[in-house]
Amino acid sequence: MFNLLPRDDAFEKIFAEMAGYLIEGSQLLEDTLRNYTDLEARVRRLKEIEHKCDEATHRVLVKLNQTFITPFDREDIHALASSLDDVLDYVYAAGERLTTYNIDAPPPVAPDLAAIIVRQAKQLQSAVARMNRHQDVLACTVEINRLENEADGLARKQLGELFRTERDPIRLLKMKELIEVLETATDKAEDAANVLETIVLKMA
Amino acid sequence: MFNLLPRDDAFEKIFAEMAGYLIEGSQLLEDTLRNYTDLEARVRRLKEIEHKCDEATHRVLVKLNQTFITPFDREDIHALASSLDDVLDYVYAAGERLTTYNIDAPPPVAPDLAAIIVRQAKQLQSAVARMNRHQDVLACTVEINRLENEADGLARKQLGELFRTERDPIRLLKMKELIEVLETATDKAEDAANVLETIVLKMA
Amino acid sequence: MFNLLPRDDAFEKIFAEMAGYLIEGSQLLEDTLRNYTDLEARVRRLKEIEHKCDEATHRVLVKLNQTFITPFDREDIHALASSLDDVLDYVYAAGERLTTYNIDAPPPVAPDLAAIIVRQAKQLQSAVARMNRHQDVLACTVEINRLENEADGLARKQLGELFRTERDPIRLLKMKELIEVLETATDKAEDAANVLETIVLKMA
Numbered sequence: 001m002f003n004l005l006p007r008d009d010a011f012e013k014i015f016a017e018m019a020g021y022l023i024e025g026s027q028l029l030e031d032t033l034r035n036y037t038d039l040e041a042r043v044r045r046l047k048e049i050e051h052k053c054d055e056a057t058h059r060v061l062v063k064l065n066q067t068f069i070t071p072f073d074r075e076d077i078h079a080l081a082s083s084l085d086d087v088l089d090y091v092y093a094a095g096e097r098l099t100t101y102n103i104d105a106p107p108p109v110a111p112d113l114a115a116i117i118v119r120q121a122k123q124l125q126s127a128v129a130r131m132n133r134h135q136d137v138l139a140c141t142v143e144i145n146r147l148e149n150e151a152d153g154l155a156r157k158q159l160g161e162l163f164r165t166e167r168d169p170i171r172l173l174k175m176k177e178l179i180e181v182l183e184t185a186t187d188k189a190e191d192a193a194n195v196l197e198t199i200v201l202k203m204a
Numbered sequence: 205m206f207n208l209l210p211r212d213d214a215f216e217k218i219f220a221e222m223a224g225y226l227i228e229g230s231q232l233l234e235d236t237l238r239n240y241t242d243l244e245a246r247v248r249r250l251k252e253i254e255h256k257c258d259e260a261t262h263r264v265l266v267k268l269n270q271t272f273i274t275p276f277d278r279e280d281i282h283a284l285a286s287s288l289d290d291v292l293d294y295v296y297a298a299g300e301r302l303t304t305y306n307i308d309a310p311p312p313v314a315p316d317l318a319a320i321i322v323r324q325a326k327q328l329q330s331a332v333a334r335m336n337r338h339q340d341v342l343a344c345t346v347e348i349n350r351l352e353n354e355a356d357g358l359a360r361k362q363l364g365e366l367f368r369t370e371r372d373p374i375r376l377l378k379m380k381e382l383i384e385v386l387e388t389a390t391d392k393a394e395d396a397a398n399v400l401e402t403i404v405l406k407m408a
Numbered sequence: 409m410f411n412l413l414p415r416d417d418a419f420e421k422i423f424a425e426m427a428g429y430l431i432e433g434s435q436l437l438e439d440t441l442r443n444y445t446d447l448e449a450r451v452r453r454l455k456e457i458e459h460k461c462d463e464a465t466h467r468v469l470v471k472l473n474q475t476f477i478t479p480f481d482r483e484d485i486h487a488l489a490s491s492l493d494d495v496l497d498y499v500y501a502a503g504e505r506l507t508t509y510n511i512d513a514p515p516p517v518a519p520d521l522a523a524i525i526v527r528q529a530k531q532l533q534s535a536v537a538r539m540n541r542h543q544d545v546l547a548c549t550v551e552i553n554r555l556e557n558e559a560d561g562l563a564r565k566q567l568g569e570l571f572r573t574e575r576d577p578i579r580l581l582k583m584k585e586l587i588e589v590l591e592t593a594t595d596k597a598e599d600a601a602n603v604l605e606t607i608v609l610k611m612a
Contacts, residue, residue, distance in 0.1 A: 064609055065546075074609045082602065100568035134269075160304035169373035169577035173584075176377075194286065201268055201278045342473075364508035373577035380581075398490065405472055405482045 011070070011077055012131060014060050018084045019125035021053040025091045026121050026185075030114035032095065033106050043095045050092040057085045072131070076199045083192035084124065090185035091117060097181060101174045109158035113182040116151045120144050120189035127196050137200045141193035151186040155179050215274070215281055216335060218264050222288045223329035225257040229295045230325050230389075234318035236299065237310050247299045254296040261289045276335070280403045287396035288328065294389035295321060301385060305378045313362035317386035320355045324348050324393035331400050341404045345397035355390040359383050419478070419485055420539060422468050426492045427533035429461040433499045434529050434593075438522035440503065441514050451503045458500040465493045480539070484607045491600035492532065498593035499525060505589060509582045517566035521590035524559045528552050528597035535604050545608045549601035559594040563587050 025046055032042045060081040064074055071077075094114070097103065127140035158179055166172040229250055236246045264285040268278055275281075298318070301307065331344035362383055370376040433454055440450045468489040472482055479485075502522070505511065535548035566587055574580040 061546075061605070065542075075606050078602075078606055078609060096564065100564055101571050102568075138265075138269075156300065156304055160306075163305050163374065163378065167374075169377070170571065170575075170580060172374060172377070173577070173580070174571065194282075197265070198279050198282055201282060338473075342469075360504065360508055364510075367509050367578065367582065371578075373581070376578060376581070398486075401469070402483045402486055405486060 009071070010063060010067075011060065012128065014056050014063070015080065015084065015128040016125065018053055018056045018081070018088075019121060019128055021049050021056070022084060022088050022091070022121040023118065023125060025049040025053075025088050026114060026117040029091050029095055030111055030118055032098070033111035033114050036105065039099055043099050046092050046095040050088050053085055053088045057081045072199050072203060076195065076202070079195045080128075080192065080199065083188065083195050086188040087117070087121070087124075087185055087192060090181055090188055094178060094181045094185065097174070097178050101177070103174055103178065107158055107162065107175050107179060109154050110178060110182060112154055113151055113179070113186070116147050116154075117182070117185050117189065120147050120186060123147070124189065124192055124196075127193070131196075131199065132203070134200045134203070137196055141197050144189055144193040148186045148190040151183055155183040213275070214267060214271075215264065216332065218260050218267070219284065219288065219332040220329065222257055222260045222285070222292075223325060223332055225253050225260070226288060226292050226295070226325040227322065227329060229253040229257075229292050230318060230321040233295050233299055234315055234322055236302070237315035237318050240309065243303050247303050250296050250299040254292050257289055257292045261285045276403050276407060280399065280406070283399045284332075284396065284403065287392065287399050290392040291321070291325070291328075291389055291396060294385055294392055298382060298385045298389065301378070301382050305381075307378055307382065311362055311366065311379050311383060313358050314382060314386060316358055317355055317383070317390070320351050320358075321386070321389050321393065324351050324390060327351075328393060328396055328400075331397070335400075335403065336407070338404045338407070341400055345401050348393055348397040352390045352394040355387055359387040417479075418471060418475075419468065420536065422464050422471070423488065423492065423536040424533065426461055426464045426489070426496075427529060427536050429457050429464070430492060430496050430499070430529040431526065431533060433457040433461075433496050434522060434525040437499050437503055438519055438526055440506070441519035441522050444513065447507055451507050454500050454503040458496050461493055461496045465489045480607050480611060484603065484610070487603045488536075488600065488607065491596065491603050494596040495525070495529070495532075495593055495600060498589055498596055502586060502589045502593065505582070505586050509585070511582055511586065515566055515570065515583050515587060517562050518586060518590060520562055521559055521587070521594070524555050524562075525590070525593050525597065528555050528594060531555075532597060532600055532604075535601070539604075539607065540611070542608045542611070545604055549605050552597055552601040556594045556598040559591055563591040 028042060028046055028049070032039065032046075060077060064070065064077060091114075094110075098106065123140040123144045127137045130136045159176060162172055162175050162179075166175065232246060232250055232253065236243065236250075264281060268274065268281060295318075298314075302310065327344040327348045331341045334340045363380060366376055366379050366383075370379065436450060436454055436457070440447065440454075468485060472478065472485060499522075502518075506514065531548040531552045535545045538544045567584060570580055570583050570587075574583065
């Protein structure tokens with residue numbers, strides 16, 4: 001038996017690489033928020049990770065242009081790369097706020113939100129590693145959505161407390177934005193999960 | 205004559221159910237904003253409606269996995285369910301702000317914005333009930349877009365007034381966010397209308 | 409030789425028209441921000457340009473309904489029209505903030521951000537004029553993404569400075585929103601570029 005169309009797993013490899021950057025970046029962010037020192041250097045490191053993920057996204061695009069037969073629809077490969085990249089953009093954006101806004105101490109919920117992003121990133125890593133296992137992918141996406149709900153609840157609770165207790169409006173603005181950027185990263189992970197769902201639905 | 209492919213209207217039924225939750229939720233929000241009492245209980249009720257809509261979205265997904273021939277493209281069914289769900293997410297988010305931010309009195313425009321969401325929800329209900337009537341769906345989506353413009357105008361006017369008159373920056377922040385969340389719900393209804401347009405364009 | 413399927417360039421013509429409005433609108437915004445006088449009249453003029461672009465978007469939709477064979481996928485034509493329209497919506501939104509929020513002097517970065525939108529608009533104009541030249545379109549979209557990164561860097565720098573120096577929280581809120589709306593316009597141009605990428609990838 002000849003395998004006339006050897007399965008090309010180059011895209012899966014790049015997606016695995018991107019998920020790896022996402023895990024690395026979100027772990028660095030969580031650690032930075034828990035041990036709040038050495039900010040400048042760690043945010044610079046986060047920028048480097050984010051940049052490597054950008055380059056991987058670009059490689060997906062270049063490869064799409066060179067590949068005649070793709071493992072799934074071209075536009076979905078494009079959408080998946082973009083959406084994974086978006087998550088890390090918001091992870092970096094959260095880190096960047098720490099230095100740009102000169103935040104003296106992050107709100108208590110911030111490292112917990114980062115920990116949720118780490119868990120979502122690990123689910124995304126599992127999902128992109130087994131794109132052809134429909135049910136496994138859907139189990140990951142259900143968990144990613146559950147984590148997004150959890151993050152949303154934590155963020156809303158902390159924001160309520162901030163509005164009750166913080167009397168400095170400029171400090172309130174900074175804290176509010178940091179929490180919202182972290183929560184948006186979990187939304188973007190959910191968007192990536194939705195792209196994955198779309199892909200497995202099409203393959204069904 | 206045999207009907208070899210009996211038309212399966214299970215998806216249309218779930219979309220009708222979702223539009224029903226959207227009408228119920230937005231009417232409850234409007235009523236809460238007009239008769240500003242009993243907040244905790246009514247926001248809890250809104251949460252329940254939002255949760256039922258989440259479950260319906262999930263049922264769409266499960267059914268997609270069990271259905272071989274769908275009335276329109278799988279990814280569009282998915283996108284329509286997600287976008288209807290998004291509208292109610294923002295309706296709930298507006299309600300949630302009332303309690304979390306401990307808003308003493310909503311700005312005058314708030315119930316009027318909620319009333320616009322109710323009208324958009326009714327248009328969405330009409331549209332999903334007659335997906336095979338191209339022109340009817342487009343008439344609904346044109347009206348939904350017009351309502352979004354109207355909401356945008358009302359929101360901008362109220363925000364301008366708030367920035368002119370409100371001297372407490374923290375109260376300003378709360379009011380601004382409430383108005384923006386309400387306006388975003390009308391944007392999400394427009395997104396759902398855009399998905400409906402895409403579907404009827406493909407069927408054309 | 410007969411040309412049985414004469415190539416219909418009506419869509420390309422409307423996209424070119426839309427890109428023209430986008431250039432006109434963003435140039436007017438830049439000029440308004442640099443020579444900060446006569447706001448009411450210029451924002452009114454911006455509204456007119458934005459309205460003409462809305463009408464062009466609507467014409468795309470009507471034409472889609474009357475056309476049997478389209479030069480590329482119906483849903484992509486729809487998405488491209490919507491995303492071009494979105495850019496001008498944010499350009500107008502930035503102008504509108506100037507009058508609604510009664511901004512006395514825009515932050516120094518504002519005209520530079522508008523200038524970046526002008527450059528992105530010119531790239532979008534080039535791209536829609538040569539949709540069948542795969543590599544040319546991709547070169548435009550790469551430049552649009554680079555410009556978005558540049559805008560993001562400028563915006564973050566100015567926001568950091570505002571948080572360090574501006575002591576009036578309500579003025580800070582106004583400046584922050586103006587900068588963010590301008591930056592979002594550059595994001596929307598990137599979204600339009602992503603639609604263009606999707607289209608050329610499908611044609612590949």
